[in-house]
Amino acid sequence: MTDDRHTTSPSRSRRPRRGAILTAALVLSAVAASAAASAALSEEAPVPLEDELQAEIDGMVESGVEPDDPKVQMLEESLEQLEEGAVADPPPEPGVDVEALLEEAEAAEAAEGTITPRSGDPGAVASDGSRAAGRPAWESGEIMCEVVPGMLGPEEITRARCVSVPQPDGTSRYVAIGADGIVRTVAFGHDGHVQRLPDTAVGAPVAPDAAVAPTPEGDVVVTPPGQAPRPVDLG
């Protein structure tokens, strides 16, 4: 591409061409419109979900998906249901006190982080609106090993033994003890705080028949068959 600044006269170079002005105006307009749209979008309600669904259905068909494709049909059914629901006026769900539930959670939240462990929620509302008995918030003992997204990968739980270890402060530790004795721990804290703690070690390989158990202090004890218990400080 030729750089015409080298071929034009000085006077011409100081006077922008009409095309350049037009281009600059267009760019400025686009930027201004973009900024204005951004500001407006930050305050405006989202596009109704019905419109989004319709746009998706149109987009699918336009891109070559058959209109009678099951996926299209299921989306259309969903859209139809949404549209009908938008004008429906169902009676309040009987026997459900959402406000009470929210107040319970608020009270539990206020207590959390001080001395009260995360409770089992004795005020739970079952599907029929009735009160259900509470359960502990965390398991205590050996559990099935699974991936903890972003924290514990599949290779780290292969052939591992996993233990849920409630802490005295109401938080919990998810502990994967590898066959090689490496102890990998994820801390589930208050307010959604999740943290991978530094790895520790049992100090010996952990056989499949070794006993693994949490302690009341929030640590783990590994007991190989016929050997003394090996405490593991989870930190």
Added chain:
Amino acid sequence: MRQRPIRYLVAVFCAFAVGASGSCHVPPAAETRSYYMARNSASDAATLGCYNGDKSGRLSLFFGAPTTVGGSYGATAWGAPDLRLSDIENVVKNFIRGYAYCRNNGGYRLQIGVGTSNSAINSRTGSWLQAHGYAWATSVRALAAWANANYPGIAQVFGAWDPEPSWSTFATADAWMHGYDGRPSRQLMFVNASADGCSVTNANNEPCNNGWNQQRVWHLAWQHDPALPIPQIYTNSGTQARQWKLIDLWATVYAGDGMYFYGTMSQAGACRQVGGCAGTDNTPHEAHDQLLWWLATDSRTTQPSIQTMTDVNWNS
């Protein structure tokens, strides 16, 4: 084979010209939050639903790995008590109750995916996995009917699934999906998949991690009728967006059945909670822009827009 020149130009304009400014984007209320559900009491679920009263769109509530709880099908919860499907139904119902109670705007609606994953399923038999998938579909169907009866126009319920190549063999994941898809009148499913190990350069049915390949990822994320792909686009480098573009391209060229993406899932919220994620903490807009941009790099994969932007968090 798809050729969509006008839409190609629109997408390119949005992605290149004004993508960063947000003009082609949805407003904040439509950037939804999804959750890993490790806190599942009734009051916690209602509170979480209430907290999301400022949102309208699609989200997924992920429970843990498929399991059996006291003889019933259910899911784990990362150290919180395992949940039977009936427990999960109650969690979702209370989430919806809280949302309906606190909804900021009468026009807001949620489409909620009730999800599990393919984690820890390699030791399960095919028949167990199919039965679990079938039971999951039945549970989701029942929840959807309940929501439509009690909260029409406020919440709809769908399935959700987080299949990742590194987490299980393809055969076990596929067995579960066949169970779900085999249930008559099953609900649509948000497939919040990853494509780990899949190619970032070629679309010739290249291998992915753990014996999966592009065809296998496509099969689970798209070919099954209920599957609505809303993939994980976490990496700042854009590699995941490239992987999905190439899976779509493979499907378009070799299967004649290209994908349509209904959204993107990012994990910026979870990353904040865990103290940071190196190189994988795309914001919802970055995830959206990356996928739309990479799809727009080929007229055979471009699509005009991607509606859902959801960001996963820990509910713990």
